[in-house]
Amino acid sequence: MPIDAAKALAAEPRSGEITWTPKDVQLYHLGIGAGIPATDPDELRYTLESRLHVLPSFATVAGAGSPGVISGLAMPGVEVDLARVLHGGQSLTVHRPIPAQGTATATSRIAAVYDKAKAAVLVMRTEVADADGPLWTNDAQIFVRGEGGWGGDRGPATRLEPPAGEPDRTVERRIREDQALLYRLSGDWNPLHADPEFAKVAGFERPILHGLCTYGMTLKAVVDTLLGGDVSRVRSYTTRFAGVVYPGETLRIRMWRQAKAVRVAVNAVERDDAPVLADTIVEHS
DSSP states (O other): BBOOHHHHHHHOOEEEEEOOOHHHHHHHHHHHHSSSSSOOOOHHHHHGGGGGGOGGGGTTGEEEEHHHHHHHHSSSOOOOOGGEEEEEEEEEEEESSSSSSSSEEEEEEEEEEESSSSEEEEEEEEEETTTEEEEEEEEEEEEEEEEOOSSOOOOOOOOOOOOOSEEEEEEEEOTTEEEEEEEEGSSSOGGGTTHOOOHHHHOSSSSSOOOHHHHHHHHHHEEEEEHOOOOOGEEEEEEEEOOOOOOEEEEEEEEEETTEEEEEEEEEGGGEEEEEEEEEEEEOO
């Protein structure tokens, strides 16, 4: 069996030092569409070093290391065909505001392996701490088609009931034609997001946007729209990747207020509101 659940779960965690600078933060923010309009005071919080606040989803690229999906496939007990792998979801817990510049230790391990009968789901957990203590915890859910059926734990149900009623706010965010080219400079060099020929081999008509770029764009929309632009209010952020996005398309982001949380649904406007992010929750103070 390509996935040895017991071996993957028993493997020693991998640790390494990561560093980031204000330039890395600014590049990430530009990669998720910040800076429009360029002189807007609210946007300058994301782009000007003298006012820089760090959107918590920066944690998914901090240190410019491989995304959790890639590093998870390099762990003991995991030998799978990349063509069968999907980034199924992402969860982030923020323990305190992320500084604009830092050095920290990132420790990664396979935290769970679930048997979904026709697929396996790996949870790649990365915990990051600096000299002052824990900063954030990232969980990448890695969906591997055709690798289930060994009789293991199915794991918790992740599908949520749709939010009731009309959304409290709806915003649309246009994705630039070069958005994926800019976002990939933060560390995810997968040619699927840049090379038309590679994208066709993978089954797509053209390169697709990184799921984690949509993830960041969505969190920024929630923070700017319902949290008063205060990035420090975000406590956790969870989503399921429900569909692809192509550069040049428009995201429709619907938001429902809840107690200390915002439910979110994201769809692609030009493709009849095709689902993009689902089961999405931003918990906040």
